[in-house]
Amino acid sequence: MAPVPPRAKKAPRTWDSLAQALPPxxxxxxxxxxxxxxxxxxxxxxxxxxxxxxxxxxxxxxxxKTLAYLIPVVEKLLRGDEAAKRHHVQGIIxxxxxxxxxxxxxxxxxxxxxxxxxxxxxxxDRDEKRTITSEPVVYPQLLVGGTTKAAEDLSAFLxxxxxxxxxxxxxxxELLASPYVKAPASTFEVLVMDEADRLLDLGFxxxxxxxxxxxxxxxxxxxxSASLSDAVERLVTxxxxxxxxxxxxVRNLKDGGEIQERxxxxxxxxxxxxxxxxxxxxxxxxxxxxxxxxxxxxxxxxSTCFAVKYFARVLQGVLPEGFNIVSLHGKLEPQVRExxxxxxVNSTSPSVLLTTDIAARGLDIPQVxxxxxxxxxxxxxxxIHRCGRAGRAGxxxxxxxxxxxxxxxxxxxxxxxxxTPCTPLERPEIILTEEKAKAISSKIRKQAIADxxxxxxxxxxxxxxARSYIEHQASSIFRISDLDWVDLAHGYGLVELPKMPEIxxxxxxxxxxxxxxxxxxxxxxxxREQKRLEELEKWKKEKAARIASQENANAEPGQKRKKNEAWxxxxxxxELKVARREKKRKRREAExxxxxxxxxxxxxxxxxxxxxxxxxxxEEKAREEAEERRKERAAMGVDxxxxxxxxxxxxxxxxxxxxxxxxxxxxxxx
Ligand SMILES: Nc1ncnc2c1ncn2[C@@H]1O[C@H](COP(=O)(O)OP(=O)(O)OP(=O)(O)O)[C@@H](O)[C@H]1O
Numbered sequence: 016m017a018p019v020p021p022r023a024k025k026a027p028r029t030w031d032s033l034a035q036a037l038p039p040x041x042x043x044x045x046x047x048x049x050x051x052x053x054x055x056x057x058x059x060x061x062x063x064x065x066x067x068x069x070x071x072x073x074x075x076x077x078x079x080k081t082l083a084y085l086i087p088v089v090e091k092l093l094r095g096d097e098a099a100k101r102h103h104v105q106g107i108i109x110x111x112x113x114x115x116x117x118x119x120x121x122x123x124x125x126x127x128x129x130x131x132x133x134x135x136x137x138x139x140d141r142d143e144k145r146t147i148t149s150e151p152v153v154y155p156q157l158l159v160g161g162t163t164k165a166a167e168d169l170s171a172f173l174x175x176x177x178x179x180x181x182x183x184x185x186x187x188x189e190l191l192a193s194p195y196v197k198a199p200a201s202t203f204e205v206l207v208m209d210e211a212d213r214l215l216d217l218g219f220x221x222x223x224x225x226x227x228x229x230x231x232x233x234x235x236x237x238x239x240s241a242s243l244s245d246a247v248e249r250l251v252t253x254x255x256x257x258x259x260x261x262x263x264x265v266r267n268l269k270d271g272g273e274i275q276e277r278x279x280x281x282x283x284x285x286x287x288x289x290x291x292x293x294x295x296x297x298x299x300x301x302x303x304x305x306x307x308x309x310x311x312x313x314x315x316x317x318s319t320c321f322a323v324k325y326f327a328r329v330l331q332g333v334l335p336e337g338f339n340i341v342s343l344h345g346k347l348e349p350q351v352r353e354x355x356x357x358x359x360v361n362s363t364s365p366s367v368l369l370t371t372d373i374a375a376r377g378l379d380i381p382q383v384x385x386x387x388x389x390x391x392x393x394x395x396x397x398x399i400h401r402c403g404r405a406g407r408a409g410x411x412x413x414x415x416x417x418x419x420x421x422x423x424x425x426x427x428x429x430x431x432x433x434x435t436p437c438t439p440l441e442r443p444e445i446i447l448t449e450e451k452a453k454a455i456s457s458k459i460r461k462q463a464i465a466d467x468x469x470x471x472x473x474x475x476x477x478x479x480x481a482r483s484y485i486e487h488q489a490s491s492i493f494r495i496s497d498l499d500w501v502d503l504a505h506g507y508g509l510v511e512l513p514k515m516p517e518i519x520x521x522x523x524x525x526x527x528x529x530x531x532x533x534x535x536x537x538x539x540x541x542x543r544e545q546k547r548l549e550e551l552e553k554w555k556k557e558k559a560a561r562i563a564s565q566e567n568a569n570a571e572p573g574q575k576r577k578k579n580e581a582w583x584x585x586x587x588x589x590e591l592k593v594a595r596r597e598k599k600r601k602r603r604e605a606e607x608x609x610x611x612x613x614x615x616x617x618x619x620x621x622x623x624x625x626x627x628x629x630x631x632x633x634e635e636k637a638r639e640e641a642e643e644r645r646k647e648r649a650a651m652g653v654d655x656x657x658x659x660x661x662x663x664x665x666x667x668x669x670x671x672x673x674x675x676x677x678x679x680x681x682x683x684x685x
Contacts, residue, residue, distance in 0.1 A: 028052050034062040041086060044129040054079040056263045060237075061086060063259050069236045071211075071250060073243040074263035075280045076403020077379070080239045081122050084108070084207045089127060091204040091235065092178055093151045101147055102195055103202040105178040109226065111213045113159040113183055113349075114356055115377040119209060120157040120181045127153045145175045158182030158190055161349030165189045172196060184214065184222035191229040200231035208253065210376045211238035212246035212396060215253070227253060241278065241403060242396045264434070278399055278434040283406025286415045286440035289424060290447065291499070292506035295389055295417050296333065296459075297451045302387065302415065303367070304335040305443035310384035310413075312359065313338075313367045314374065316401050318390040318483040320344035323369045325476035328469060329459045329508065334367065343370040376400040379407060388416040391426060391493070393486045399435050415440050419499075425492045452505070459508025464531065466539040467547070474513045477504070481517050501527060510536070 029052050030037060030045060037045075053061065056074035060083035064070045074080055085108075092105050099105050108123075110116040127133040133152040139145060145154070156177035158168055168190055180187060190196055208214045214223060236255055240246070250258065264276045279285055290298050303313065317323050327342035334340065341359040343352060359368045360380055368374065375397050386405045392398050398416070405412025416437065418426055430437055463470040487493035500523055504512050511533055512518060512525040534551075538544040 028058050035065055040129045044126050056080055057083045059261045064237055069255055069258040070261060071238045071258040072261045075278055076241045077280055077407025084237050084239055085123055085126055088205050089153045092153045095151050098148050098151050099178040099202055101176045102197055104180055104198045105202055106205045108181045108207045109184055109214055110209045112373055113161055116159050116182050120155060123155050153179055155179040155181055158186040160186040169193055184219050188222045188225040198230055200233050203231050203234050205235045207237045209239050212240045212243050215246045215249040242399050276434055280406050282409050282411050284413045285402060285437040287418055287437040288415055288440045289418050289420050292419055292503040293452045294447045295506055296455050297447055298445050299387055300335055301445050309365055311365060311382040313385040314383060314404050315369050315387045315389055319479040320346040320371055321476040321479040323371055325472045327369050329462050333455055333458050337365055339366040341366055341368050343368055343374055345373050372397050384412055386414040391416055393483055395488055422492055422494055422497050429489055456505045456508045460510055463510050464536055467536045468538055470536050473507060473509055477507050477509060478513050478515055481515055
């Protein structure tokens, strides 16, 4: 057992105790927001990042990292004697999702409203050209795609000349590709990557390389996340060779006096529930029902978009009364996604957000009291971020992960090693019975029997879930061969198990002993059902004709059966779908164009042409530069593999380890 070290006398952590005093307008903002003192991560980061150092910051969720970088960023943009030239960008903040970028933008706007000159500029009519002042100001632009076109963003950039860009990688890269957008070494100050480990993932590498290709090497860079340790090998890709590293952990005094370091805030109760798949929904219902006080906002994480879509459809009437269900996933239309998110954030009655990892990181939604992980995340890093949507800034929260009995219980050891330990869920007490599970399953199933659309959605959701299970990084814990398929099917309220390669050859009754004639399940919508019946009839006739002709062909020697017939039918349907989608897109485009004036149309076409041209040029340039960087790294002997885990890896000038505790073992503000 580690002995308890004597308590070190700490200097008080106040805004006045920062190495450099904050300007009065920032102090004014902090006071108005009720932020009486800096959080531990703010104290350490502000001293270094304001002091012109590159920083790599890993601190618990909800500990105030946004302001830890926003304050230095706005200060850097305001420190010169003159305003930035028109169309010169001075700072960029990148975030992995639209919702997070929007949130950072909102915090930034709220902050700079306290800077009189910047506030004045924000007020001017956004449809007109902005008059550049002689004195420096901060003027941010949000670049997230989805609801606006790249050409519209570029046109706003040209009109408003923002000096701080906040956005997602794809849209930022597109804007920077324009020759009108400039970020020369003489002007550009600072790059921040929020949720940096996610941005350094392979999935974003192309866009990130393009963005870096437009930025000067002489700049300040800050990387922030609650889980950066695993990404340290990739820091070199953003040109960070000797960053200052700041790590904020929580020290917890366990029963028996042992000190435990953890990466989650003290205000967040981290729990698990071992439950068969068929009992997950009853367990969720009981948690919602029994939690006292009733959770204002809850988030339930699933592993796929289809699972979210399906459960959002069937759970109303299954969850306890009085809870609104809202869904958020990447397959929603951008406008719907935006609307749903706002609906959840602004809800005044208890609400449950069903979502995927799209909402796992960074979102600072007020009053999230409960996070339930119906499916553990396929990427282990994401676990901490999902939990961290609750228990933020000292507010109490509960995070529960559901694990199936057996091998999945091994996940608990993995969480322990990753300093995100969980304890069994004791309060509220969950009592699971077979009757309750059956009742919920049958409630869901009834909806599928009443509407083919729900039946199809259920099948699709289940298949997508099975595919995601195979994707688990911790593949020795999450093994598809260990799954109890029939129990899982009941958990989803299926009327039959879909035909899947995963269950092929297994002795499983796909009908689940329910004996439901799935072909007879109708679409609720009359016209759709009529069409289905006609198609079914046609298909049956064609099939009969095919079999007949096959039999004739087989009768002739040397003839082989055409194996890909069914597949080619599917292919035709797929192509038809794509063609329909394209038609719809063109119709929408035409509608939009019809509302434009001739001048606007011309401008729009020119912009689109230009963007396309520049995009092609820049893709080529980014490829060349990536190759150059690779060669540079090879020449320096830096190949990523040589560096170990966080703390032992890349050389750093200084490592600051701050504790997320004001008193000896408590969480901040707790
Ligand atoms: N000094 C402070 N005192 C009290 N509350 C603060 C302080 N600074 C920020 N907060 C509040 O703490 C909450 C969490 O902040 P923020 O979203 O920046 O956390 P984070 O560390 O970025 O979390 P995540 O890792 O989940 O992205 C916000 O609601 C913010 O307003």
